Amino acid sequence: MISFADRLTDAVQRAGSPACVGLDPDPARLPLPLLRDPDSASREALAEAVERFCCGVLDEIAGLVPAVKPQVAWFEALGAPGFATLERVVAYARQKRMLVILDAKRGDIGSTARAYVRATLDDRGPLGADAVTVSPYLGEESLRPFLEATAWGKGLFVLVRTSNPGAGQWQVGGEHPFAGRVAGWISSVNAERVGSSGYGPVGAVVGATLATEAARWRAAMPKAWFLVPGYGAQGASADDCRAHGRDGGGGALIVSARGVLYGAGVERAGAAWRAEVRSRADDFVHDLSRLQQPRGGGR
Numbered sequence: 001m002i003s004f005a006d007r008l009t010d011a012v013q014r015a016g017s018p019a020c021v022g023l024d025p026d027p028a029r030l031p032l033p034l035l036r037d038p039d040s041a042s043r044e045a046l047a048e049a050v051e052r053f054c055c056g057v058l059d060e061i062a063g064l065v066p067a068v069k070p071q072v073a074w075f076e077a078l079g080a081p082g083f084a085t086l087e088r089v090v091a092y093a094r095q096k097r098m099l100v101i102l103d104a105k106r107g108d109i110g111s112t113a114r115a116y117v118r119a120t121l122d123d124r125g126p127l128g129a130d131a132v133t134v135s136p137y138l139g140e141e142s143l144r145p146f147l148e149a150t151a152w153g154k155g156l157f158v159l160v161r162t163s164n165p166g167a168g169q170w171q172v173g174g175e176h177p178f179a180g181r182v183a184g185w186i187s188s189v190n191a192e193r194v195g196s197s198g199y200g201p202v203g204a205v206v207g208a209t210l211a212t213e214a215a216r217w218r219a220a221m222p223k224a225w226f227l228v229p230g231y232g233a234q235g236a237s238a239d240d241c242r243a244h245g246r247d248g249g250g251g252a253l254i255v256s257a258r259g260v261l262y263g264a265g266v267e268r269a270g271a272a273w274r275a276e277v278r279s280r281a282d283d284f285v286h287d288l289s290r291l292q293q294p295r296g297g298g299r
Helices: 004-015 043-061 072-076 079-095 110-120 140-152 167-171 178-191 211-220 239-244 263-267 270-292
Strands: 019-023 067-070 099-106 131-134 155-161 202-206 226-229 252-256
Touching: 004 099, 004 155, 019 043, 019 270, 043 067, 043 072, 043 079, 043 270, 067 072, 067 079, 072 079, 072 099, 079 099, 099 110, 099 155, 110 140, 131 140, 140 155, 140 178, 155 167, 155 178, 155 211, 167 178, 178 202, 178 211, 202 211, 211 239, 226 239, 239 252, 239 270, 252 270
Parallel strands: 019 067, 019 252, 067 099, 099 131, 131 155, 155 202, 202 226, 226 252
Antiparallel strands: none
16 A cells, blocks of 8 residues: 555655645635625535636636645535535546545544544545544644554644744643653654655654744754744745755645635636636645755755
8 A cells, every 4th residue: 555645755756846736615705607695605605606616717727737635614604515525526536546635533432433534544444535634732632643654554643833813822831741741752653664765654743934933943854844824915935934844844734725716816716716716726826836945054
């Protein structure tokens, strides 16, 4: 079984870019040709518009980016029609040969954690994604069922250092910062599971706007792929993401959601909204091309 880390490394190399597009389908921001009055639309109508939007985005970015990151909450908010849409969107992305990283931030223990694994990663389950984001707050016990899924070629991205304003107090505050302990666990687990790519199957979520901390976390987890949200609409630039990767730019998957999906150009583009999405995705990929160059003093 080819490991998730090796599959991700290969996908990034084939695409020639570490870009990942987040699928955050906010009904209030969909192009007008798809949905004109989200406030009065039924959940079924909203889910249909979301599906048309997400699949249209996937058509435009296929072959351009190696992975997509559906934010599960936007689909779950639409109830049963939304979850059915998520199933179809995930299947369509895989049909387009893109890796799917579910942004679900799951975290629980025992049989509940195993149920989360079946729901998100198991190919016999409803989604069968390639990887999922997980919360480590309940301890190693909550991560173990997801770790077991790496034997199937699946991956997980553990929340280590997020960039929301209130995160620092809990993640890096105090005498024994929680984020550092999680990073140590990731490093030890990956050391026993390194694939041919030089990475293990357990990745870390480290925010793009944390440029001054990134080198610290990269040194703490040298064999982990980083999932790096926050590029573009949240304020981070390509240069802010440079230290998240290894020398030469490897090991960091940079995420842009709103920066590709929306903006005034997409929302006002009318029937040309797909071309606007493609243009914004092209700009995203082009900007990240600078990260593929070795940093000065590289080993």
